[in-house]
Amino acid sequence: MKYLVLPLTAALCLLGFGAGAQQEQERLDLPGDNLNLYAVLKLFQASPTLEDFEKSLNDESNNINNLDLNGDNETDYIEVVDNVEGNVHNITLKVAVSKDEDQDVAVIVVEKDKDGQATIQVIGDEDLYGKDYIIEPNYDSDGNAVGGTPNPGYSGSQSTASARADNSNVTVQYTTTYEVATWPVVLFMFRPAYVVWRSPWYWGYHPPYWRPWRPIYWHQYYTYHYYWDYYYFGHYRRWPHYRVPGWRASYYGGNSFRRSAPLVQVRVQRGDYRNTYSRPDLAKQGSAMFKRDHPKAPSVHNRPPNFDKGGRPVRPVVTRPAVTRPTRPGGSTNPGTTRPVTRPTNPGTRPVTRPTNPSTRPVTKPVNPGTQPVTRPTNPSTRPVTRPTIRPSQPSTRPATRPSVQPATRPATRPSQPGTRPAVRPASGQ
Template sequence: MKKNVLFLAIMLTSLFSLPVFSQANDEPVALGLPGDNLNLFAVLDVFQKSKTLEDFERVLNDPDSKVNNLDLNDDGEIDYIEVEGHKEGNTHVIVLQVAVNSKETQDVAVIEVTKDKKNKIHVQAIGDEDLYGKNYVVEPSDTVSGTPNPGYKGDATVIVNNNTTNNYNTTTSPSYVSTSVSAWPVVLFLFSPVYVVYRSPWHWGYYPPYWRPWRPVYYHDYWGYHGHYYRSPYYRRTAVIRYPRYYNNYTNRRNTSVVVRTNRTSGRYNSTYNGREYKRPAPVTSTRPSRPGNTTRPVTRPTNPSTRPGNTTRPVTRPGNGTTRPVTRPTNPSTRPGTGTTRPTTRPVTPVNPSTRPVTRPTTPSTRPGSGTTRPVQPIARPTARPAATRPANTGSDRR
């Protein structure tokens, strides 16, 4: 009986704890920026389900998709998102932008679709810095090997080589198609020979007949539509731009709005949070992929040359020698004579000793200078002993 009561108590506590964990997992996360009202995970999901860029633009602005919640000009109505395509070699740069008024346009995000040398497709959605901050990037979880397309349900016809074909074998509902990003219908369309660069024909004050703007919802409700993407295995956030060359080319023509910047600094976009405080998303590090270690290469390369001169010995001594060599060379001789005024006086005196030796040597044989009164006296006594020459005279007289 006691075991049954204990088991029942454990079950009840576990059931009560489940809602707590679910609420913690479903707690809204906000950047505190206007980009909170356009979920890039949902944008990328719509992109991979679209057949063409025109279809992509239509779904983005469809109130039933609940993707667009932007009101950048703060007029109480949702803004229309225009899609503009650019092509550079094997890279497609697809710009999402909003006409804030008749004179200003603000870029919202960029989707880059690139085919590398191995014909592998890489897709990234990059948020604009004014709306998402720096390096806010969303991409498929594994853009190298490809990811499943969880949203495609068949009946997709894509024009390839001027032929209308169904590229997918859909046998289940919902169907999961090829595990490669290159199988996305819009990607097949972009790299088909019939693709023509698309630019939205719509602009400020001139919109498609299906467009009916609606009032934006509060962020808590908007998060309820798309919060599940943050736990999705198909997409992930990163801080690495795979091909910065093409992105830098885009930034040269990037559109920004003074109205958006003013509304942001004045805090007018904070009304979407309805006075609530939300936790910030966890910081994303650029650990993956290793390929854009271009971020590390520019870091290590300057540091290596900096270490070469930073062998603060080489550059310091060589240029320093510019200062030290001219200084030390004169200082070394200057120190020899100049280390105290005594050295120059004593060291010139030391060479005098060798000079005295040659002086004394010639004087000793000559005995004329009489170096010292005692020494010349001895050599003078030697020649006085020479009158021993009288010896032969004595010997000669003896012989006689």
């Protein structure tokens, strides 16, 4: 792997997609806010099998699953089902919200080609995350994932999530499609003896070791995962494109394995899920949870996130222009860097001094001719008089006067009286 250490705010400024970039949102105002897909992908990468992945996903101590889609004040059990289509594994996370209704939460799409390269994306279902909410590993530019050009992190929008853990450092770790193919769970799924995993559990029938718990409020859940951002954004990113061609049309086309529960759609439209955002004061409990469970984490001493009056995370605005603009093009070596400063401020310093103070020049040269300062603004005959006067008396002032005085007179007199020179020269010569 390749490593790059950056301040998190600087790294998150790189999380844009370029053209058509999306900005990482701290809060979606959708049920998916209570299942962090960055955490899901991290857990998936560490799991040896899909069965272990399902068990860990529904483990209260991992603080990943906080979904309550049917509103019974108990966390939902997330079932894991692998739908295989050729060399593509569509690992669906779904919830039984009633006896007759299932709701897809997200799909982990794993594709492996004949060359041994594998791509992985976690795609949130639109009912819970909105359109095109996709998380994937930070692919290295030397190991491009099929179907797009890698980007060193998201952000974007995410932005981003551009304010998360702003007082820490993030280590951006790049991976390749070959390395993704060596993840334990990927090796497990592509073994010849692999038996397709379909969760045996369903509504009212769950494993004996599992007991539902009361879900926590979103600000507590968000703050807990806020302290994981150094890892989430160091390894994963938002991405706007689907790696498998035609996947979206197939999944939402009506003939796929997707399940959408009308109950969830009705509750979203009614705003039933908004209650989870009603306790921003509990954010400190999320901070305490993380520090209790991970006392040696590098982010344990970070400041907790700030929220505005509406309970939304507050992003620091000052870092983005300060980090990106000065460092990109080496502005100090560009000879044109001073021009943008002078041109907008005084695009015409010459014409400005002429009309405002035509007599300012005579102030610096009243030593020799007393009558000439009066005639200079009107007669161009001052040029031959001033030049011989200044040069012998003060050669050191020559560079000082020429850029400010001498070039200024030429454009001023020529357009005003182009025919005055022949009339004035014989007069001054006498």
